[in-house]
Structure formats: C-alpha cells, structure tokens
Amino acid sequence: MFYPLTILDFLDRAVSVFPDRTAVLDEPQAAGAWEPITYRELAQRARSLAASLDELGLPEGARVAVLSQNSARLLAALYGVSAFGRVLVPVNFRLTAAEVAYIVEHSGAEVLFVDPSLREVAAEVGCRHTFVLGEDDEHLWSNPAEPRPWAGDEGATATINYTSGTTARPKGVQLTHRNLWLNAVTFGWHLGVDESEVYLHTLPMFHANGWGMPYAITGFGGLHVVLRQVDGAEILRRVEEHGVTLMCAAPAVLAAVVEAARLWQGPVPGRNRVRVVVAGAPPPTRLIERIRDELGWEFIQIYGLTETSPFLTMSRMRDEWADLSGQEQARRLGRAGAPAIGVRVAIAEDGEVVVASNHNLDAYWRNPEETARAQEGGVFHTGDGGALSDGYLTIQDRKKDVIVTGGENVSSIEVEDVLAGHPAVREAAVIGIPDEKWGELVTALVVCSADVSEAELIAHCRERLAGYKTPKRIEFRSELARTATGKLQKFKLREDFWGGRTRQVN
Known part of the structure; x- marks a missing residue:
C-alpha cells in the first residue's frame, strides 16, 4: 500500500493530537499581528486561504508568491498554499523591487502576498492579484467555504525557492512534498524535536522554508514564537519570556546574541536548555566557544543548500569528545558534520562535494540546462570544495563564485x-x-x-x-x-x- 508523503501530514497530526494547544505567538510589534492561535485555528486559517485561492480560480500547480518578514500569516501560508496542491514561492524580503519582479515573473506567480512594510516594493511588481497582509486579506483567513480536495502527490512541487548562484539571475529551486517531508522528519529526528519544543523563528521562513523547522515543530505540536527582526538583546528576552528551547540561525545572528549577553542583567537565559543550530557559513572556533561557555547553549552545526532542502550533515557534541579541551571540542564542532541518515556524501576527483539524498531538488524551474549540470551522474553537485575525514565533512573552499x-x-x-x-x-x-x-x-x-x-x-x-x-x-x-x-x-x-x-x- 502506498500513501503519499505531503506537508499536510504535519498539520493534520497537530490538529488531531494537540487541537487546543497554542500553536503560534505572532510578532507583537507587527501591524495587524494575530492574537495567539491554537493548532485547530491554524489549520482552519490554512483551509480558509486554500478556499479563497479556489475562488480566485487558481488551479493545482499554480504559483503563489509571498514577500514578508517572519509572521504567523507566512507560517499559515506554508500550509494554505502547498498543502492543497499549489506551489508557494517564498521571496527574500530584502530584495529590491526589480529583483522581486523578476522572481514573480519567472515563477509565473498569479498571486502576491506582501507585508505592509513592503507595500512600495510590491507597487512596482506586476502580478495578477496582490494582497497586503493584514489589510486586504481579511476574507482570506476567514473564508467559511471548504477548499477543493487535493488527492496528494509526493512528487508534486510544493515550493520554489529562489537562490543566488553563479549567475546574475537567481535560480528557482523546485522542492517536492517528498523532499520537504523527508528533510523535516530527518532533521527533526537528528535534533531530537519533541512535544515540549518552544521554537524561536530567528531564521527567516523564506530561507529554504525555514530549513524545514516550521513543518517539524508543527508535527510535534511545538510552540512557534515568531521573531520579525533579528536583535541580540531581543532574542535573549524572548528566550527568557517564552522558555525557548530551539532556534536556527546564521553565525552573525549568534555573534549578536553573544555581544548582547555581555550587557544582560542577571543570569543569561536558556543555559543548559537552548539548542542552537548554525548554518550558512562555518563560524569561527572562538564564536563556538563563546556560545557554549558564555551562553551555556548547545551548539549544533549543519551543512546544506536550498537545493538539498537543506539538511545534509550535522556536527554535534559526542560522548567520545568529553575528555577533550573546550577549544578542541569547538574545533570539531566547526566542521560541516557527519552525513544525516539517508544522505550520501562524496568528494569528486576535482574536490567538489557531491551528494545523493531524498532531499535533493527535483529541478531548477524553467532551467533544464542548469538542472542537467547540477544533477550530472545522478548526484547533486554542490559547487563547494571539501574533504572527508573520520566520517566528517569539512568545507574547504567554494567552487561556485x-x-x-x-x-x-x-x-x-x-x-x-x-x-x-x-x-x-x-x-x-x-x-x-x-x-x-x-x-x-x-x-x-x-x-x-x-x-x-x-x-x-x-x-x-x-x-x-x-x-x-x-x-x-x-x-x-x-x-x-x-x-x-x-x-x-x-x-x-x-x-x-x-x-x-x-x-x-x-
């Protein structure tokens, strides 16, 4: 018997097991922010969005772009769009109007949702339907109609995530439901995500769909704490106020937290409780030491790309390293890590890191030549140069510019x-x-x-x-x-x- 893996599985489980548990605490400083909502309410708003897209005449496979900082609406859109057979196109909110316009046009998006703060950017972008979140979208989240049923196809594209590469134009990475499902489950398993998780969204949700954490946290009924703008002191305040246990971030974000902790009054919150996952660039060994010593947070590093959904490898403290010095432990944690379950990593003759994984992209949208190049030989060519030693990958240089x-x-x-x-x-x-x-x-x-x-x-x-x-x-x-x-x-x-x-x- 075959049952397709789709991202609706995560929301369905949350509603079935934790319907009345608080799901999302929206950014309180944002205009039109939602009040705290339960998983039952999150699911209903996702279904309302899907029904409203039905009424706009959008067929299965239609693209819907979202230009927004982190918000409860963006989290709901991950399900309201993709879980009902359409394709979500999360757009980097830091891009210029011309860059956003290119992505909307290239993806063929028929709907653009935009944060109120980015209204001027959207005004320069041509799209068939444009809605300002929190202003033009009231019916979208309270539509009483039932959405059109979708049979579910794990091979269908769930999101197209645009990433900068070696060319001036960004490439649209097609990720399927199967890609996202297996990435979220594998990543969540390696991290030990459980039902008591309090997840702080320090990572932009548009960035490889928040690395899959929005799905994994939802499936276990964890609490989503939305952070709209990164600030070291504010991150510490949220950790203290909400009992945060997990976050994902680039090294620069954690460097800001470490500096803010120097001025923090009283014990640094989250000691021996917070796990922080770092990716995007190998952090300096000294920063790893400071995160572990001064914050008392567990440091975990992963390696991956948007094209791999992104989870490929993880570097996490091991029992075998307990007797090593703190500096040596930090040095080892600075490696990209060991391959995750179901991921095969190899080094090609020219030193390039190549990977085989169920997380690898389906294709680059409307770019068959680049797709063939990146998937030559049945593996994904990362463009990064690296080495393997004792089962651990180290990224040494970047082949792609x-x-x-x-x-x-x-x-x-x-x-x-x-x-x-x-x-x-x-x-x-x-x-x-x-x-x-x-x-x-x-x-x-x-x-x-x-x-x-x-x-x-x-x-x-x-x-x-x-x-x-x-x-x-x-x-x-x-x-x-x-x-x-x-x-x-x-x-x-x-x-x-x-x-x-x-x-x-x-």
Whole structure:
C-alpha cells in the first residue's frame, strides 16, 4: 500500500493530537499581528486561504508568491498554499523591487502576498492579484467555504525557492512534498524535536522554508514564537519570556546574541536548555566557544543548500569528545558534520562535494540546462570544495563564485555587473573576505578610468542592489589578475585577504 508523503501530514497530526494547544505567538510589534492561535485555528486559517485561492480560480500547480518578514500569516501560508496542491514561492524580503519582479515573473506567480512594510516594493511588481497582509486579506483567513480536495502527490512541487548562484539571475529551486517531508522528519529526528519544543523563528521562513523547522515543530505540536527582526538583546528576552528551547540561525545572528549577553542583567537565559543550530557559513572556533561557555547553549552545526532542502550533515557534541579541551571540542564542532541518515556524501576527483539524498531538488524551474549540470551522474553537485575525514565533512573552499554574508548568498557576478555600469569603472572583481561579524564581507576590487570615490561607488550599488549585496568595502587597483584568455583569477585576488588560512570560506 502506498500513501503519499505531503506537508499536510504535519498539520493534520497537530490538529488531531494537540487541537487546543497554542500553536503560534505572532510578532507583537507587527501591524495587524494575530492574537495567539491554537493548532485547530491554524489549520482552519490554512483551509480558509486554500478556499479563497479556489475562488480566485487558481488551479493545482499554480504559483503563489509571498514577500514578508517572519509572521504567523507566512507560517499559515506554508500550509494554505502547498498543502492543497499549489506551489508557494517564498521571496527574500530584502530584495529590491526589480529583483522581486523578476522572481514573480519567472515563477509565473498569479498571486502576491506582501507585508505592509513592503507595500512600495510590491507597487512596482506586476502580478495578477496582490494582497497586503493584514489589510486586504481579511476574507482570506476567514473564508467559511471548504477548499477543493487535493488527492496528494509526493512528487508534486510544493515550493520554489529562489537562490543566488553563479549567475546574475537567481535560480528557482523546485522542492517536492517528498523532499520537504523527508528533510523535516530527518532533521527533526537528528535534533531530537519533541512535544515540549518552544521554537524561536530567528531564521527567516523564506530561507529554504525555514530549513524545514516550521513543518517539524508543527508535527510535534511545538510552540512557534515568531521573531520579525533579528536583535541580540531581543532574542535573549524572548528566550527568557517564552522558555525557548530551539532556534536556527546564521553565525552573525549568534555573534549578536553573544555581544548582547555581555550587557544582560542577571543570569543569561536558556543555559543548559537552548539548542542552537548554525548554518550558512562555518563560524569561527572562538564564536563556538563563546556560545557554549558564555551562553551555556548547545551548539549544533549543519551543512546544506536550498537545493538539498537543506539538511545534509550535522556536527554535534559526542560522548567520545568529553575528555577533550573546550577549544578542541569547538574545533570539531566547526566542521560541516557527519552525513544525516539517508544522505550520501562524496568528494569528486576535482574536490567538489557531491551528494545523493531524498532531499535533493527535483529541478531548477524553467532551467533544464542548469538542472542537467547540477544533477550530472545522478548526484547533486554542490559547487563547494571539501574533504572527508573520520566520517566528517569539512568545507574547504567554494567552487561556485558565491559569497555567503550573514547567512545570505550573494552572486559576485551580479554585483560586478552593477559596478561595471558606473561610467568610471573599467573592471571590477567582487570577492568575499573574512569578517568576524558577517562571516564574509562583500568586497569589490576595481580598476577605474576616471576619478571616483569609494562612497560614490557604494551609493551607486545601493540604488540597484539589496543592502546585503552592496559592497561594504572597495579597493582601487591598477590591474586585476587574469588568465591568458582574460578570465579573472579570483583565487589570486583572495590571497591577500585569506593568506594563512586552511580554507577559503569563513
């Protein structure tokens, strides 16, 4: 007997076992925030959204885009869209209007939900139906009609998540219900998620669907605590107020928490209770030590990509390391980790990390050439260079030309294109350099044909790029290292900044 795996399974179990348990505490500072709702109410609002999309005439497989910071509505949309046969397109709320417009057009989204704070961005984006969350959507969450039944197909696309890569245009990653189901269950199992979990959404839900935690926490009836804007002191306050047990974050977020803890009055909350999962960039060993020593939180690192749903490997404290020094334990925890159950990791002849997993993407949306390249040989080519030792993966360099800053991917080619559009710039190379706060700092090396200041070039980029993509540092050069055929040799450009380091990511 075959029963399809769909993300509705997680919500169905929560409603069946924990119908009257509080499911979501929305961000209290947000305009139009929801009052605390139970799992019964969360399920009803998801069904109302599905029924409203029925009334708009959206068929199965239709794409629905959401541009929003973390919110209870975004959490409900994960189910109200995908669990009833349509495809959710979560959009990075930090993008510019032009970038959002490209994603909406490329995905073919017929509906765009937008947070009130991003109304001006949405005004520049053409979409058949646009709703401002909390203002135009009252009927969406209280529709009394029953949604059209969906038979369920685990091979159907559940979400399309756009990610920056080696090209200036982002790629749409098609993740199926099976991908998301197995990722959430495997990740939740490795983390030991249980019915007493209090999960703080420090990670943007748009980011690989919150790494699958919105599904795993729901399936166990845990409490979702929504955080709209990352702030170290505010994270500590939420941990204390709500008894948070688990969160996921980029290293820059945890660095902010560690710094806030220095000014915290009284014992740091969550000691010996909070588990924090880090990914996006390998954190410095010293930061790992501080999280464990100064916060008293358990540090866990995972490695993955949007294309892998994302969970591939985990590095977590082991009994065998108990007698090692704290620094050595932190060094080992700084590795990408051991493969998760059902994940096969290998190193190709050229040093690239390749993976086989039920979490791997179905395809890149409307991009068969890139799909074939990434899945050549029946494995997913990560674009990262790495090594395996004692069953653990270490990421050593990045084959694909992507900068990871604050947990966000930045395409260097995209930034170079913008810089090249300035009349004073003759050549530009964009690289990531080590930075304690952000992991990597977006840095531009430019050759100019006329006088121009660093501030002018940064302002030029800021007008055309999302803030996190804008170079934070610009250095002027007389020439850039190139091959005989004119190709930039970025490994040479990085040497001045990465000298003495064993790996070319931070």
